[in-house]
Each structure stands twice: as structure tokens, then as C-alpha cells.
Amino acid sequence: MPTIHLEIITPEKKAYAAEVDSVVVPGQEGEFGVLSMHEAFLTLAQPGELRVTRGGKTEHLAIGRGFVEVTGQMVRVLTDMALEESEIDENKVEQALERAKKALAEKPEGAEAEALAATIQKSVALLNLKRRKR
Numbered sequence: 001m002p003t004i005h006l007e008i009i010t011p012e013k014k015a016y017a018a019e020v021d022s023v024v025v026p027g028q029e030g031e032f033g034v035l036s037m038h039e040a041f042l043t044l045a046q047p048g049e050l051r052v053t054r055g056g057k058t059e060h061l062a063i064g065r066g067f068v069e070v071t072g073q074m075v076r077v078l079t080d081m082a083l084e085e086s087e088i089d090e091n092k093v094e095q096a097l098e099r100a101k102k103a104l105a106e107k108p109e110g111a112e113a114e115a116l117a118a119t120i121q122k123s124v125a126l127l128n129l130k131r132r133k134r
Contacts, residue, residue: 001021001036002035002036002037003019003020003021003036004019004020004021004022004023004034004035004036004037004038004073004074004075005017005018005019005020005073005074005075006018006019006020006023006052006074006075006076006077007074007075007076007077008050008061008063008077008079008082009076009077009078009079010079010080010081010082011080015061015082015083016052016061016082018052018054019054020052020053020054021035021053021054021055021056022034022035022052022053023050023051023052023053023075024050024051025045025050025063025068025075025077026045026046026047026048026049026050026063026125027043027044027045027046027068028043028044028046031048034070034075036072036073037072037073038070038071038072038075039070039072040070040071040072041070042067042068042069042070043067043068043070044065044066044067044068045063045064045065045066045067045068045077045079046065046121047062047063047064047065047081047118047121047122047124047125048062048063048125048128049061049062049063049125049128049129049132050062050063050077050082059084060084060085060129060132061082061083061084061129062081062082062083062085062088062122062125062126062128062129063077063079063081063082063125064079064080064081064082064118064121064122064125065079065080065118065121065122066078066079066080067079080122081122083126083129085129085130085132088126088127088129088130090127090130090131093123093126093127093130094123094127096119096123097119097120097123097124097127100116100119100120100123101120103116104116104117104120
């Protein structure tokens with residue numbers, strides 16, 4: 001099977017780079033899959049589980065909001081977060097989720113409300129990935 005190059009880049013590091021068989025990304029209108037020779041496009045990524053198939057095995061990462069660039073030979077994900085299951089501290093994520101929910105219940109406005117909503121989305125994505133094997 002032809003492969004496609006996948007790069008996942010966060011502000012801190014290049015979180016992932018490899019030749020893969022396919023990648024499934026959480027997008028604004030649901031998940032979308034990309035194979036080699038896919039039509040080029042640019043779209044938004046949403047917090048959720050990104051799945052990579054490589055050599056018959058599937059890897060899972062939690063990603064945050066960002067951008068996805070697709071060409072026939074490459075998928076580049078620029079995101080504010082990318083973590084593998086082993087990197088997730090479930091207790092810390094649960095605490096962050098509870099703090100964000102409490103703060104959002106106080107009905108903040110504007111950028112503060114958006115930041116809290118983003119924290120909740122990312123926390124849910126992290127917990128879903130951490131708990132998926134249970």
C-alpha cells in the first residue's frame with residue numbers, strides 16, 4: 001500500500017513524523033480520513049482522537065484545535081496539543097476539566113468563555129483516549 005507522510009506539530013515540538021498508511025483526523029464536520037494521493041485541501045482540526053494506521057497497526061493520539069494541510073504526499077497537522085495515551089495524567093486532566101466547568105458555570109463572556117470551552121473540549125479528548133482501552 002502506498003504511504004503518505006504525516007507530521008503533527010505543536011508549539012513545543014514535532015510530536016509525530018512518519019510514513020503512514022492512513023490517518024483519520026477529527027474535523028469540524030466529523031472525522032475525515034486521508035490516504036496517499038488524496039486531493040489537496042486545508043481545513044480545521046477539532047479536539048479529539050487522531051488515528052494513524054502504519055504497518056497494519058493503529059496508533060491513537062489526542063489532539064487539540066488546529067489546522068490540517070493535505071497534499072497528495074503529505075498530511076501536516078498544526079495543533080495546540082498532541083499527546084499519546086501514555087503521556088496523559090488522568091487525575092490532572094480530570095481536575096482541569098472540573099475547574100473549567102465550574103468557571104464556565106459562572107457565565108464568563110468573550111475570550112474567557114472561549115478559552116474555558118476549549119479547555120473542556122481538550123480535556124474530554126484526553127480522557128476519552130486515556131479511557132478507551134478500559
